[in-house]
Amino acid sequence: MHNWVTATPEMRRNGLASPAAVSAALFLRQWIAHPRRMGGMMPSSPALARLIARLVVVGGDGAVLELGPGTGALTAALLEAGLAEERLILVEIDDRLHDHLRHRFPGVEVLHGDAASLTDLIPAGRRQQISTVVSSLPMLCIPAAVQRVIVDQCFAATGPKGRLIQYTYSLSRRSPLDQRRLGLRGRRVGWILGNLPPVTVWRYRRATDFTPPTARDGARGPGRDRPRSRAG
Ligand SMILES: C[S@@+](CC[C@H](N)C(=O)[O-])C[C@H]1O[C@@H](n2cnc3c(N)ncnc32)[C@H](O)[C@@H]1O
Numbered sequence: 001m002h003n004w005v006t007a008t009p010e011m012r013r014n015g016l017a018s019p020a021a022v023s024a025a026l027f028l029r030q031w032i033a034h035p036r037r038m039g040g041m042m043p044s045s046p047a048l049a050r051l052i053a054r055l056v057v058v059g060g061d062g063a064v065l066e067l068g069p070g071t072g073a074l075t076a077a078l079l080e081a082g083l084a085e086e087r088l089i090l091v092e093i094d095d096r097l098h099d100h101l102r103h104r105f106p107g108v109e110v111l112h113g114d115a116a117s118l119t120d121l122i123p124a125g126r127r128q129q130i131s132t133v134v135s136s137l138p139m140l141c142i143p144a145a146v147q148r149v150i151v152d153q154c155f156a157a158t159g160p161k162g163r164l165i166q167y168t169y170s171l172s173r174r175s176p177l178d179q180r181r182l183g184l185r186g187r188r189v190g191w192i193l194g195n196l197p198p199v200t201v202w203r204y205r206r207a208t209d210f211t212p213p214t215a216r217d218g219a220r221g222p223g224r225d226r227p228r229s230r231a232g
Pocket residue numbers: 037038039040042043044067068069070071072073074091092093094097113114115116136137138227
């Protein structure tokens with residue numbers, strides 16, 4: 001398994017001994033550059049990452065798709081929990097974070113792009129292996145039409161039995177995704193007050209009465225309603 005405690009070249013360049021400090025500094029820098037897209041100033045705490053990792057089925061055959069891995073706090077926890085590297089796919093929009101992740105997790109598939117373009121980013125054969133999607137995308141900052149594109153592409157990959165786990169910086173009891181409009185059934189499965197900021201975790205399935213979108217509904221791409229900020 002990848003030894004995530006080993007310093008990456010970027011960590012060494014920065015002359016920082018602690019990978020956690022390097023991750024925090026990089027995260028903060030990218031937050032200053034793209035606050036809405038980053039959604040928070042700091043990587044998830046180890047407690048949060050472990051909670052999410054417990055919700056993801058690490059045994060079994062299906063692949064796990066992580067949307068918005070940032071500096072890799074959850075990625076590391078998933079690998080530590082026993083998820084095999086080849087069962088993990090990361091999609092990160094930020095080019096610096098993408099670079100960082102590639103060095104930090106050389107055995108993991110790290111894709112650079114927009115979660116609203118999964119169909120273009122992940123080859124069909126690989127998409128069909130995905131059983132769980134875990135997202136920390138800042139959904140509260142993402143327009144509703146783009147949320148729909150992301151959710152539809154996630155479930156197009158996993159099939160109706162797939163699950164989407166979403167963690168969001170919010171203490172609200174309300175779902176960060178509009179379940180009725182997006183054809184989801186979900187429940188809040190956890191919250192962490194000790195994270196900065198506090199986080200709520202939801203798990204969703206596809207609603208059984210959901211009608212799959214047609215190409216005309218815009219399921220393939222974000223169209224006009226893309227997230228406002230893009231990788232710089
Ligand atoms: C709140 S941070 C979470 C980072 C990390 N998962 C953690 O728990 O520390 C959100 C991450 O989503 C990424 N992101 C935002 N919009 C995205 C999009 N449309 N496609 C892919 N990644 C995106 C950001 O660049 C950032 O890394």
